[in-house]
Amino acid sequence: MRIGLVGTGTVGGGVIEILEAKATAYREKLGVNLELACICARTEEEVAPFKAKGYTTSTDAMSMIADPSIQVLVELAGGYEMPRQWITAALESGKHVVTANKAMLAKYGHELFPLAEKKGCHILFEAAVGGGIPIIRSIQEGFVGSEVEHLSCIINGTCNYILSRMTEAHLSFEDALKEAQAKGYAEANPTFDIEGVDSAHKTALLASLCSGKYVDFEKIHVTGVSHISAEDIENAKELNATIKLLGLYIRSEAGVDARVHPCLVPNNHLLANVNNVINAVYLQCDNLGPTLQTGAGAGRLPTASAVVADLVSLARSTDSGKRLPMPMGWFNKENAATLVPIEETSARYYLRFTTRDACGVLASITGIFSENRISIESIIQKGVTDPGKVSIVVVSERTEERKILSALKAIDALAAVAEKSQMIRFLK
Amino acid sequence: MRIGLVGTGTVGGGVIEILEAKATAYREKLGVNLELACICARTEEEVAPFKAKGYTTSTDAMSMIADPSIQVLVELAGGYEMPRQWITAALESGKHVVTANKAMLAKYGHELFPLAEKKGCHILFEAAVGGGIPIIRSIQEGFVGSEVEHLSCIINGTCNYILSRMTEAHLSFEDALKEAQAKGYAEANPTFDIEGVDSAHKTALLASLCSGKYVDFEKIHVTGVSHISAEDIENAKELNATIKLLGLYIRSEAGVDARVHPCLVPNNHLLANVNNVINAVYLQCDNLGPTLQTGAGAGRLPTASAVVADLVSLARSTDSGKRLPMPMGWFNKENAATLVPIEETSARYYLRFTTRDACGVLASITGIFSENRISIESIIQKGVTDPGKVSIVVVSERTEERKILSALKAIDALAAVAEKSQMIRFLK
Numbered sequence: 001m002r003i004g005l006v007g008t009g010t011v012g013g014g015v016i017e018i019l020e021a022k023a024t025a026y027r028e029k030l031g032v033n034l035e036l037a038c039i040c041a042r043t044e045e046e047v048a049p050f051k052a053k054g055y056t057t058s059t060d061a062m063s064m065i066a067d068p069s070i071q072v073l074v075e076l077a078g079g080y081e082m083p084r085q086w087i088t089a090a091l092e093s094g095k096h097v098v099t100a101n102k103a104m105l106a107k108y109g110h111e112l113f114p115l116a117e118k119k120g121c122h123i124l125f126e127a128a129v130g131g132g133i134p135i136i137r138s139i140q141e142g143f144v145g146s147e148v149e150h151l152s153c154i155i156n157g158t159c160n161y162i163l164s165r166m167t168e169a170h171l172s173f174e175d176a177l178k179e180a181q182a183k184g185y186a187e188a189n190p191t192f193d194i195e196g197v198d199s200a201h202k203t204a205l206l207a208s209l210c211s212g213k214y215v216d217f218e219k220i221h222v223t224g225v226s227h228i229s230a231e232d233i234e235n236a237k238e239l240n241a242t243i244k245l246l247g248l249y250i251r252s253e254a255g256v257d258a259r260v261h262p263c264l265v266p267n268n269h270l271l272a273n274v275n276n277v278i279n280a281v282y283l284q285c286d287n288l289g290p291t292l293q294t295g296a297g298a299g300r301l302p303t304a305s306a307v308v309a310d311l312v313s314l315a316r317s318t319d320s321g322k323r324l325p326m327p328m329g330w331f332n333k334e335n336a337a338t339l340v341p342i343e344e345t346s347a348r349y350y351l352r353f354t355t356r357d358a359c360g361v362l363a364s365i366t367g368i369f370s371e372n373r374i375s376i377e378s379i380i381q382k383g384v385t386d387p388g389k390v391s392i393v394v395v396s397e398r399t400e401e402r403k404i405l406s407a408l409k410a411i412d413a414l415a416a417v418a419e420k421s422q423m424i425r426f427l428k
Numbered sequence: 429m430r431i432g433l434v435g436t437g438t439v440g441g442g443v444i445e446i447l448e449a450k451a452t453a454y455r456e457k458l459g460v461n462l463e464l465a466c467i468c469a470r471t472e473e474e475v476a477p478f479k480a481k482g483y484t485t486s487t488d489a490m491s492m493i494a495d496p497s498i499q500v501l502v503e504l505a506g507g508y509e510m511p512r513q514w515i516t517a518a519l520e521s522g523k524h525v526v527t528a529n530k531a532m533l534a535k536y537g538h539e540l541f542p543l544a545e546k547k548g549c550h551i552l553f554e555a556a557v558g559g560g561i562p563i564i565r566s567i568q569e570g571f572v573g574s575e576v577e578h579l580s581c582i583i584n585g586t587c588n589y590i591l592s593r594m595t596e597a598h599l600s601f602e603d604a605l606k607e608a609q610a611k612g613y614a615e616a617n618p619t620f621d622i623e624g625v626d627s628a629h630k631t632a633l634l635a636s637l638c639s640g641k642y643v644d645f646e647k648i649h650v651t652g653v654s655h656i657s658a659e660d661i662e663n664a665k666e667l668n669a670t671i672k673l674l675g676l677y678i679r680s681e682a683g684v685d686a687r688v689h690p691c692l693v694p695n696n697h698l699l700a701n702v703n704n705v706i707n708a709v710y711l712q713c714d715n716l717g718p719t720l721q722t723g724a725g726a727g728r729l730p731t732a733s734a735v736v737a738d739l740v741s742l743a744r745s746t747d748s749g750k751r752l753p754m755p756m757g758w759f760n761k762e763n764a765a766t767l768v769p770i771e772e773t774s775a776r777y778y779l780r781f782t783t784r785d786a787c788g789v790l791a792s793i794t795g796i797f798s799e800n801r802i803s804i805e806s807i808i809q810k811g812v813t814d815p816g817k818v819s820i821v822v823v824s825e826r827t828e829e830r831k832i833l834s835a836l837k838a839i840d841a842l843a844a845v846a847e848k849s850q851m852i853r854f855l856k
Contacts, residue, residue: 018573018715029640029758030572126570132716134562134570142554142562144458145446145736146729212457270722273701278718287446287729288560290706294698295719301574305715308573317745330457 001315002037004064004095006086007076008046011100011127012039014304015074016050022308032315034308038064041077065089072314074307075099084108087123091115096318098310100127100303106201106217109208110332117329122317124310129202130155130279132302133295134309139209139283146285148210151249152263152427155202157277157297158186158193159225159245163262164275166233167242173228185277195224196245199260203247206281207258210249212330213337215258221342223261232352232422235393236264238380239350242272243424255338257345263427264350271427343402348377348426351404353392353411354419361416362392372407374399389418395426429743430465432492432523434514435504436474439528439555440467442732443502444478450736460743462736466492469505493517500742502735503527512536515551519543524746526738528555528731534629534645537636541759550745552738557630558583558707560730561723562737567637567711574713576638579677580691580855583630585705585725586614586621587653587673591690592703594661595670601656613705623652624673627688631675634709635686638677640758641765643686649770651689660780660850663821664692666808667778670700671852683766685773691855692778699855771830776805776854779832781820781839782847789844790820800835802827817846823854 005012019034026032039050040058047057058064065073065086073090075083075097083104087097091112099105105112105128116123126136130153139148154160158180165176177194180186192198204217225245236243241264250257265272270292274280279297284290296302355361362381369376375397382391396404408421433440444464451462467478468486475485486492493501493514501518503511503525511532515525519540527533533540533556544551554564558581567576582588586608593604605622608614620626632645653673664671669692678685693700698720702708707725712718724730783789790809797804803825810819824832836849 014715022573026572132574132713132719134566137565137570138562141741142565142737143733144454144740145450145733146560270698270701273698285560285733287442287733289724289727289730291560291721291723293719293721296717299717301715302717305571305573305713309570312572313569 001033001311001318002035002069002071003074003311004038004040004067004070004072005036005074005076006040006061006064007078008039008041008050009076009078010300011303011307012076014300015076015307018301018304018308026312030312030316032312034311034315037070038067040064061086062089065093065095068093070095071318072096072098072311074311075101076307080104080107084112087112088115091119091121094119094121096122096124096314098124098307098314100125100307102128102198102201102205106204109205110214113331114329122314124314126310127303127306129205130281131295131297131299132305133279133281133293133297134306135206135281135293136209138293139206143283143285143288146287147251148249148283148285149251150284151206151210151281152271153203153206153247153279153281154244154271154274155247155279155281155297156193156196156199156245157279158190159199160275160279161185161277162194163225163228163243163245166228166230167237170230172230173226194226196222196260199245199247203249203258203260206247207249207256207337208331211251211256211337213256214331214333214335215256215337215339219339221259221261225262227422228262228424229422231391232350232424235350235352235380239264239395240267241265241426242267244271246271246427252340254340254344257340258337259342259345262424264424265427269427343405344400346398346400348398348428349396349404350424350426351394351396351408352422353394353417354421355390355392355416356418357388357390358416361414364414364416365392365394365411368407368410369394369396372403374403374407429461429739429746430463430497430499431502431739432466432468432495432498432500433464433502433504434468434489434492435506436467436469436478437504437506438728439731439735440504442728443504443735446729446732446736454740458740458744460740462739462743465498466495468492489514490517493521493523496521498523499746500524500526500739502739503529504735508532508535512540515540516543519547519549522547522549524550524552524742526552526735526742528553528735530556530626530629530633534632537633538642538760550742552742554738555731555734557633558709559723559725559727560734561707561709561721561725562734563634563709563721564637566721567634571711571713571716574715575679576677576711576713577679578712579634579638579709580699581631581634581675581707581709582672582699582702583675583707583709583725584621584624584627584673585707586618587627588703588707589613589705590622591653591656591671591673594656594658595665596703598658600658601654622654624650624688627673627675631677631686631688634675635677635684635765636759639679639684639765641684642759642761642763643684643765643767647767649687649689653690655850656690656852657850659819660852663778663780663808667692667823668695669693669854670695672699674699674855680768682768682772685768686765687770687773690852692852693855697855771833772828774826774828776826776856777824777832778852778854779822779824779836780850781822781845783818783820783844784846785816785818789842792842792844793820793822793839796835796838797822797824800831802831802835
């Protein structure tokens with residue numbers, strides 16, 4: 001199988017490295033032939049080391065894609081518009097596609113997947129979600145005998161690292177972020193990760209695969225982790241829970257409930273112990289019961305390894321005739337999921353109020369809970385943090401989010417409340 | 429794809445149930461056609477309910493297999509000799525095979541896999557190991573860009589249930605076994621499970637897939653769990669560890685190190701928290717890093733769901749031309765792995781000695797350790813359990829097993845030692 005690769009950065013370089021090491025073994029042991037026919041990057045400088053090794057190289061992805069001898073496009077350049085054009089051109093000319101670009105798939109998958117189905121081509125994207133965890137393959141193939149009822153996942157290594165360090169080392173959010181940046185686990189501009197956008201891209205793809213409906217990442221509720229304080233982390237510990245940023249999919253009568261937000265995960269749940277940059281996907285299926293997969297979520301070789309696994313799968317079909325591509329034509333705007341609005345979801349809630357040390361404030365707060373018909377599971381009144389301030393933590397019983405939002409609005413309007421109140425959902 | 433199914437028991441019945449519920453969705457959504465062309469069991473009585481529903485049924489598997497219109501044999505009858513004959517006949521006539529029969533594959537896979545490769549047929553066996561965990565697919569396809577360096581797995585629900593209950597509820601082995609039997613998690617004759625034979629079948633299959641060499645289950649070291657005492661479980665807790673029956677594969681210069689035995693798993697290791705009948709496979713790969721997959725290890729619908737997933741995979745290739753079967757011809761006796769003898773492995777060891785309360789016995793024991801050049805990491809001398817007996821727990825530093833075996837032999841020969849000494853390896 002003749003491969004055209006675009007992008008020689010971290011992951012692209014890793015793919016070349018693995019193919020150099022393993023192509024012979026794949027030929028001999030699996031009978032598949034993975035040939036790097038052309039390596040393409042933006043500049044001559046970037047492709048020079050590969051040219052020096054004897055590879056055919058290019059700085060013009062479109063010409064490479066126009067070469068009829070290329071059978072599969074591996075897109076590892078990143079970005080949105082160029083990959084969209086390359087992949088469209090590749091599919092139009094009957095080429096298969098392997099990509100790790102979750103952002104682009106979340107944004108343009110609704111165009112590309114139907115085009116692929118129309119052209120009888122595969123788009124494989126195992127590396128786009130969960131790096132080294134074979135979760136796409138598991139949902140598309142391994143769990144096909146079962147219906148996914150619930151999925152919760154830790155799929156952003158940056159956020160998981162920050163929250164883990166806040167939990168283990170009692171760091172503030174800011175210090176944990178600085179540490180993550182120093183270790184290369186967070187970008188200089190970390191917004192995309194810490195505000196949950198990356199998790200939303202991946203959650204939208206997973207929720208689409210689980211539901212068989214197109215889930216638009218721009219329409220799902222997203223809350224990041226930058227508002228989580230050291231105090232919340234310590235309070236979670238007292239409540240026997242660990243705060244994690246989760247992507248969630250819940251099959252519901254009302255439609256697709258997909259969202260990204262921090263959760264208090266009970267410490268006896270397997271996800272509570274998935275720490276640092278490790279990713280995890282927890283699934284509850286009707287026939288299969290609960291399953292968990294954990295592994296490296298990012299990094300050069302784990303991600304490259306997932307790309308290479310897709311190439312081997314592709315070669316196993318294309319080198320020996322034809323395998324029915326996984327139909328993904330349903331991933332289109334006409335088949336968009338009806339999303340459950342966040343106000344209509346329900347959970348147990350962790351609520352933290354910072355009040356002036358005034359008599360009667362606890363009575364006001366519990367009164368507002370009562371007016372909104374929210375049952376309280378427990379209340380912890382903490383010692384004064386800042387002089388003149390009291391921290392009150394309330395855990396609600398399971399209730400609807402709109403009741404909580406209404407209560408929070410009323411509570412934040414109280415004169416005795418000193419800061420915007422904190423709200424974090426429990427996973428269970 | 430026309431399916432001939434043998435075996436209408438727990439799993440077979442589950443497969444029929446899932447296909448009845450999902451065949452239409454598979455046709456409409458995945459474009460694959462799964463048709464139960466014939467259902468076969470030993471007696472007319474067993475097939476009667478299916479006949480009544482309008483299925484073609486048979487009590488003669490060989491005649492069913494001789495039907496040229498049947499394209500795939502699903503073998504869910506269990507046993508050794510009959511399935512071996514059926515599968516051989518099916519492969520000889522160019523039929524693909526899906527089976528959940530790990531015992532038969534461990535015993536006769538070295539005949540059947542090469543025959544399948546010769547005939548260009550698939551043998552799919554996702555349901556044979558880890559029930560609902562798609563571990564075969566993960567190793568064969570998802571992790572193909574990586575080399576497995578270490579695998580440790582909990583793959584026998586009976587043993588994991590017993591050990592979990594001993595740990596959580598302080599039960600004796602005998603009481604935990606009785607409870608497992610009462611709940612249907614253990615057979616009336618539990619030997620096959622508790623002595624580790626079932627784990628050895630599965631470990632041999634996994635070690636074969638990881639190494640690309642045939643691993644004979646009869647040649648791997650197997651220790652079961654019946655010798656684990658409540659005292660060992662409590663001592664493990666003090667050592668911050670949990671005792672689990674593990675199947676192990678370690679890639680080694682000396683060959684394939686594959687074995688089944690209880691291990692003290694450190695409590696911060698993900699496997700330590702996999703409890704009750706849940707199965708788990710932990711893998712350490714060169715490019716991918718560590719991954720863990722957990723899920724239901726057995727049960728009607730989880731196992732049936734894995735069989736159905738194999739059928740969908742098969743139909744995706746056979747309904748649309750041909751997909752290169754995963755080459756398994758290497759699974760033969762000529763390509764047998766060189767196994768690392770257990771004496772040549774190394775570990776940290778938990779050793780428990782029951783001694784008569786005699787002066788000097790600790791000195792004798794530590795003297796023997798010293799003679800065998802075994803370094804001691806810690807010693808716990810426990811209060812008297814039975815009158816006149818003392819329990820001494822020694823944790824060794826990492827050392828070779830032959831040194832430990834030599835020391836144990838010498839220690840068990842001491843007059844002051846009242847019972848055969850206990851030895852359990854640490855995972856790390």
